[in-house]
Structure formats: structure tokens, C-alpha cells
Amino acid sequence: MNKTAEGVFFLTGKDFAKAGVASSNLKAILESMGVPPDIIRRAAIAAFEAEVNVIIYAVAGMMHYSITQEMIKIIVQDMGPGIPDIALAMTEGYSTAPDYIREMGFGSGMGLPNIKKSTDKLTVNSVVGEGTTLEFIINLNKTA
Amino acid sequence: MKLGEIKKILNAVVLSKNGDMELEIGRAYCADLMSDVLAFSITNSLLITGLTNSQVIRTADMADMNAIVFVQGKRPDLETISLAEEKNIPLLVTDFSMFGTCGRLFEKGLQGRSNRDK
Numbered sequence: 001m002n003k004t005a006e007g008v009f010f011l012t013g014k015d016f017a018k019a020g021v022a023s024s025n026l027k028a029i030l031e032s033m034g035v036p037p038d039i040i041r042r043a044a045i046a047a048f049e050a051e052v053n054v055i056i057y058a059v060a061g062m063m064h065y066s067i068t069q070e071m072i073k074i075i076v077q078d079m080g081p082g083i084p085d086i087a088l089a090m091t092e093g094y095s096t097a098p099d100y101i102r103e104m105g106f107g108s109g110m111g112l113p114n115i116k117k118s119t120d121k122l123t124v125n126s127v128v129g130e131g132t133t134l135e136f137i138i139n140l141n142k143t144a
Numbered sequence: 145m146k147l148g149e150i151k152k153i154l155n156a157v158v159l160s161k162n163g164d165m166e167l168e169i170g171r172a173y174c175a176d177l178m179s180d181v182l183a184f185s186i187t188n189s190l191l192i193t194g195l196t197n198s199q200v201i202r203t204a205d206m207a208d209m210n211a212i213v214f215v216q217g218k219r220p221d222l223e224t225i226s227l228a229e230e231k232n233i234p235l236l237v238t239d240f241s242m243f244g245t246c247g248r249l250f251e252k253g254l255q256g257r258s259n260r261d262k
């Protein structure tokens with residue numbers, strides 16, 4: 001893999017029919033660049049969880065990606081209610097999702113913990129009443 | 145286990161056009177919570193679920209799962225079926241319950257997400 005790519009997808013709150021489109025497009029880009037499948041899976045899962053959170057909780061947002069030799073970096077930024085207690089939100093099983101979200105298959109409080117687990121570095125910044133920004137990185141040149 | 149054998153065991157109907165019955169399925173994971181699927185499922189496996197919205201297809205696609213069985217006769221809408229066709233994920237529907245579906249497949253030797261899970 002000796003290419004780089006960068007781009008952005010726009011996300012609309014409550015547009016559940018489109019939930020996953022951005023992550024799916026990102027997955028296709030990573031596939032076309034020849035990124036190893038296990039790494040693509042980690043990136044796609046993390047991106048999808050972040051995308052779904054924006055659609056569930058926020059008004060609007062965007063997913064910015066940059067892929068270099070060294071890493072996949074994804075920034076998901078939204079305008080929304082923000083997260084009052086990030087440490088609590090990062091706890092497995094903690095969720096404020098309403099019942100109709102749970103009926104759609106989300107809201108088990110596993111999203112943020114799984115983004116952390118699937119990536120090499122996760123930073124969460126949030127301002128209540130303004131929005132939330134997630135930045136996560138998956139290293140590509142691991143010698144592991 | 146081949147997808148065709150799974151279809152036979154479950155007396156299932158194939159909903160999508162791309163139902164490659166020769167597809168080799170190694171393991172299975174069952175859930176109605178997509179974040180559990182994203183957190184705990186493994187690649188090249190069968191997703192067994194009672195949920196039929198498009199998120200199920202997206203989830204299976206992101207998690208690199210091979211095929212989906214909907215239990216209890218629940219059928220997704222046409223849009224969801226065409227998304228699965230686009231993503232090349234065969235869809236099956238069985239009248240058995242979640243328990244009955246998993247039990248039958250387990251009995252025939254299909255394994256869970258890990259060896260410990262069997």
C-alpha cells in the first residue's frame with residue numbers, strides 16, 4: 001500500500017436509513033487501497049459505532065478520514081447534546097438510548113468501549129450543549 | 145458447514161438473489177443487539193438474529209460476517225434485501241425461534257464464536 005487518501009462524509013441526526021453509509025464508503029476506500037482485511041474490519045467497526053452515535057444522539061456531524069502509510073485517522077465531530085461524563089459513557093453497558101433505539105438494535109452501551117478496543121488510540125472531547133468529537137487512530141505499520 | 149446445509153437444517157427460505165449455498169460457514173453468533181455483534185462476533189461467520197432492519201446488514205458487512213438467518217419467520221423489507229444483495233450477504237429466514245435455530249445448528253456441529261463458547 002503506497003497511497004494516501006483523505007475525505008469527509010456528512011452525517012444527519014435521526015437519519016437512520018442512512019446509518020452506516022459513511023462507514024460503508026470508508027470501508028470500500030480502505031479495500032480499494034489494499035489495506036489488510038483485519039485492519040479494515042477494526043476501522044469499519046469503530047467508524048460505524050461512531051457514525052451510529054451521531055445519528056442517534058446528535059443533530060448533525062461529519063466523519064473525516066485520512067489514510068497514510070502510517071495510520072488510519074478518523075475524526076467524527078458532531079453538533080449535539082455532548083457527553084456530560086465521558087468516563088461514565090466509556091463504561092460497558094452504560095447507555096441513555098431510549099427504547100425505540102434499543103428496538104433498532106442499538107443502545108447496549110457497547111459502542112464507545114468497542115471503539116476504544118478496536119483502535120490504537122481514542123480521544124473523546126465533548127462540550128455539553130455543543131457537541132462531541134471523537135478522534136481515533138489505527139496504526140498501519142505495526143511490526144506486531 | 146455449508147450454507148446449503150444450514151438452510152436444510154432450518155428448513156429455511158433464501159430471501160436474497162445471491163444465495164451461494166456452497167458458502168462455507170465456520171461459526172455462528174446470535175444477537176438482537178448490533179453493538180454486541182460488532183463487539184463479539186468473528187469474521188466469516190453466520191449472524192442469527194430476530195431483527196430485520198437495514199442496520200443488521202450494515203452490521204454484518206462491517207463485521208465481515210458471511211450470511212444472516214432471520215428467526216421466527218421475520219422478513220426484512222425489500223430495501224433491506226437489496227442492500228444485502230449489494231453487499232453480497234445471503235439472507236435466509238426460518239420459522240424456528242432463536243432458541244430452536246441455535247439449538248439445531250449447535251446440535252449439528254456449528255460452533256460459536258470461540259472454542260470455549262463451542
Ligand SMILES: Nc1ncnc2c1ncn2[C@@H]1O[C@H](COP(=O)(O)OP(=O)(O)OP(=O)(O)O)[C@@H](O)[C@H]1O
Pocket residue numbers: 049053054057058078080081082083089090094095096097105106107108109110111112113132179180
Ligand atoms: N455523539 C454523542 N453525543 C451525545 N452523547 C453521546 C454520543 N455518543 C455517545 N453518547 C452517550 O454515551 C452513551 C454511551 O455510548 P455508547 O456508544 O457506548 O453506547 P450506546 O450508543 O448507548 O449503545 P450502543 O453503542 O451499544 O448501541 C450513550 O448512551 C450516550 O448517552
Ligand SMILES: [Mg+2]
Pocket residue numbers: 049052053106107110111112
Ligand atoms: Mg453507540
